[in-house]
Amino acid sequence: METDSVKVDSSLWVGTKRYRAVLSGWYFNWTELDKKNREKKTISVPISEVVAVAEGKAEVQPQKRAEDTDRDFTLFYVNRTRGGKRALWCLGRTEFCCPSRDLRDQWVTQLRTALKTHCPSRPRRLLVFVNPYGGKKRAKQVYRSLVAPLFELAGVSTHVVVTERANQARDHILKKDLTGFDGVICVGGDGMFSELLHGVIGRTQQEAGISEHDPTVMLQSCDLHIGIIPAGSTDCVCFATVGVNDPVTSALHIIIGDSQPLDVCSVHHHNTLVRYSVSLVGYGFYGDVLAESERLRWMGPLRYDLSGCLVYLCNRSYEGVVQYLPADPQLSSPRDNMRCLSGCRVCSESTEMLFPHSDSCSSLYSRQLSQYSIGSEGEWMSVEGRYRCVSLTCMSSSCPRSPKGLSPAAHLADGTGDLILVQDTDPLGFLTYLHRHTTSKDQFDLPFVEVHRVKAVRFTLPPGEEDDYHDEERERQSITEGAQGTPKMACNSDVESYGDGSQQYLAAEQEEPGMKDRRRKRRNFLCGLCCSKPPAVSVWNCDGELLPYTEIFCKVHGQLVRLFARGIEDEEGHEENKSCKGRCVLH
Numbered sequence: 001m002e003t004d005s006v007k008v009d010s011s012l013w014v015g016t017k018r019y020r021a022v023l024s025g026w027y028f029n030w031t032e033l034d035k036k037n038r039e040k041k042t043i044s045v046p047i048s049e050v051v052a053v054a055e056g057k058a059e060v061q062p063q064k065r066a067e068d069t070d071r072d073f074t075l076f077y078v079n080r081t082r083g084g085k086r087a088l089w090c091l092g093r094t095e096f097c098c099p100s101r102d103l104r105d106q107w108v109t110q111l112r113t114a115l116k117t118h119c120p121s122r123p124r125r126l127l128v129f130v131n132p133y134g135g136k137k138r139a140k141q142v143y144r145s146l147v148a149p150l151f152e153l154a155g156v157s158t159h160v161v162v163t164e165r166a167n168q169a170r171d172h173i174l175k176k177d178l179t180g181f182d183g184v185i186c187v188g189g190d191g192m193f194s195e196l197l198h199g200v201i202g203r204t205q206q207e208a209g210i211s212e213h214d215p216t217v218m219l220q221s222c223d224l225h226i227g228i229i230p231a232g233s234t235d236c237v238c239f240a241t242v243g244v245n246d247p248v249t250s251a252l253h254i255i256i257g258d259s260q261p262l263d264v265c266s267v268h269h270h271n272t273l274v275r276y277s278v279s280l281v282g283y284g285f286y287g288d289v290l291a292e293s294e295r296l297r298w299m300g301p302l303r304y305d306l307s308g309c310l311v312y313l314c315n316r317s318y319e320g321v322v323q324y325l326p327a328d329p330q331l332s333s334p335r336d337n338m339r340c341l342s343g344c345r346v347c348s349e350s351t352e353m354l355f356p357h358s359d360s361c362s363s364l365y366s367r368q369l370s371q372y373s374i375g376s377e378g379e380w381m382s383v384e385g386r387y388r389c390v391s392l393t394c395m396s397s398s399c400p401r402s403p404k405g406l407s408p409a410a411h412l413a414d415g416t417g418d419l420i421l422v423q424d425t426d427p428l429g430f431l432t433y434l435h436r437h438t439t440s441k442d443q444f445d446l447p448f449v450e451v452h453r454v455k456a457v458r459f460t461l462p463p464g465e466e467d468d469y470h471d472e473e474r475e476r477q478s479i480t481e482g483a484q485g486t487p488k489m490a491c492n493s494d495v496e497s498y499g500d501g502s503q504q505y506l507a508a509e510q511e512e513p514g515m516k517d518r519r520r521k522r523r524n525f526l527c528g529l530c531c532s533k534p535p536a537v538s539v540w541n542c543d544g545e546l547l548p549y550t551e552i553f554c555k556v557h558g559q560l561v562r563l564f565a566r567g568i569e570d571e572e573g574h575e576e577n578k579s580c581k582g583r584c585v586l587h
């Protein structure tokens with residue numbers, strides 16, 4: 001029987017139980033029938049969450065081929081289970097038995113047609129970068145055992161690159177032919193994601209003929225989606241955009257083609273683009289923690305715990321001048337407790353509100369920036385003081401260490417970031433601030449903490465407070481400029497113009513040998529614990545990368561990139577699919 005929206009409506013068996021199954025519009029529903037044909041509970045799966053339909057009694061593992069029966073078909077779909085407070089996704093699997101082969105063929109054909117009709121933007125071919133070096137060094141195993149079988153089941157073809165050096169993924173995306181790829185996937189942590197981010201943004205601006213070095217430029221938004229399979233140490237970007245750092249959950253979001261826009265912060269030093277950030281641009285505590293942890297990489301994720309303790313014990317604070325361009329407080333506030341969840345209204349309504357792509361705005365914006373005037377147009381604000389940490393985050397930056405994150409009410413795609421200033425305070429006060437990141441207490445409700453929702457930030461050192469790194473930098477540049485033909489010294493992501501106007505990033509290894517060690521020595525807190533003269537300046541942590549400059553200018557670009565994600569589903573998550581009572585395949 002078939003009417004307009006109903007494609008198939010028939011009796012089916014699951015095991016020994018009889019169901020009435022209906023495929024209509026966006027849903028496939030099956031309702032259990034009792035002996036008197038009375039309807040009992042219904043299981044409903046949106047077509048958008050169907051992963052695959054297979055003839056026969058099919059399994060996920062490719063080596064277990066389907067048992068070819070002519071009246072069965074197997075449905076694979078997204079199933080929600082509980083992983084603590086957050087909804088984990090896993091692969092649901094239900095075998096249906098039909099009264100006849102013809103009806104089985106009709107079900108399979110109609111389900112596959114519905115998939116094609118309702119889900120046209122699903123990725124069919126992906127470029128995957130696996131970082132064997134990050135996290136617990138299990139990225140290859142995670143990908144091979146948990147993710148590749150799902151991609152194969154869903155009919156997604158892949159080209160996999162296991163990286164052999166830092167920045168290989170970024171350079172590949174910047175320079176290679178990406179024709180035919182529907183997205184790029186990172187199997188690693190935030191640092192690896194940052195490589196793909198720089199590659200995708202850099203390539204998009206190259207193709208649009210936009211110079212990334214102009215701090216006032218309006219960047220071209222990027223269509224090529226980025227997916228993250230978490231296999232790092234912090235996995236903050238994955239956690240804050242999916243809600244968990246679980247490889248199967250992320251793989252399923254990629255397969256069904258979810259799309260989550262994401263704000264990106266550009267970081268400039270004078271007229272040079274230094275880095276992009278989506279989670280944390282942090283000075284003081286978070287910068288020192290990252291600097292210290294680099295020497296402890298052999299510890300894997302635990303390195304942050306040890307370096308966090310060491311840095312805390314050093315009890316350091318740093319002078320700084322912070323200028324910021326506030327966002328419209330009428331739209332939202334870091335203190336409004338409005339969590340950014342899937343389908344967030346603040347994000348969806350803010351698209352045209354911030355830095356719309358119009359010339360008038362960018363010229364107005366450039367006037368504001370060039371003047372850096374404090375309040376002359378009632379816009380830029382400025383504070384100066386001694387800080388434990390200065391953090392700018394474009395999102396909540398929630399992660400397993402801090403489930404609510406640096407700024408719990410920050411939004412993924414509203415075109416703003418939250419600027420958190422923690423003034424110098426006593427060790428117990430600072431410990432209280434840090435500890436509140438791991439509890440539900442308000443980390444901003446402390447007298448030495450202030451938070452502002454902003455569109456741009458500029459950080460400078462007070463007059464006379466020179467950065468010894470700057471001195472080294474000037475000395476380095478004089479050395480290189482003296483030696484003719486030697487490429488200009490590059491910072492981590494410096495850029496060299498190739499005659500054709502395209503801009504390529506020079507990899508970190510371009511730095512003068514020993515520079516990184518010198519930088520690191522200066523920050524070695526073990527010796528620092530007994531150092532009589534602590535360093536006057538800290539270092540910036542930009543999504544897990546150390547910046548080679550102290551004075552920077554940050555600007556938030558609304559919804560610049562897109563991830564294969566949908567934001568955090570509400571804490572309760574959707575009603576769990578009752579079909580398998582949370583049973584999962586391949587977990």
Ligand SMILES: CCCCCCCCCCCCC/C=C/[C@@H](O)[C@H](COP(=O)(O)O)NC(=O)CCCCC
Nearest residue numbers: 189190191232233234235236280402434437543544
């Ligand atoms: C007394 C308990 C104190 C607990 C403090 C917890 C604070 C956690 C804040 C987390 C911020 C996360 C921001 C994300 C940063 C990452 O981009 C970066 C690199 O990640 P990855 O490449 O995956 O390693 N991670 C860090 O900078 C680590 C910060 C850890 C600070 C303790």
Ligand SMILES: Nc1ncnc2c1ncn2[C@@H]1O[C@H](COP(=O)(O)OP(=O)(O)O)[C@@H](O)[C@H]1O
Nearest residue numbers: 134135163164165166188189190191192232233
């Ligand atoms: N094959 C490799 N060898 C060494 N470093 C690499 C390699 N591939 C990527 N990297 C670098 O490793 C850094 C950390 O990667 P990431 O996956 O974020 O791990 P973690 O979360 O432990 O920091 C990234 O900044 C990336 O540039």
Ligand SMILES: [Ca+2]
Nearest residue numbers: 263394411416
């Ligand atoms: Ca934001």
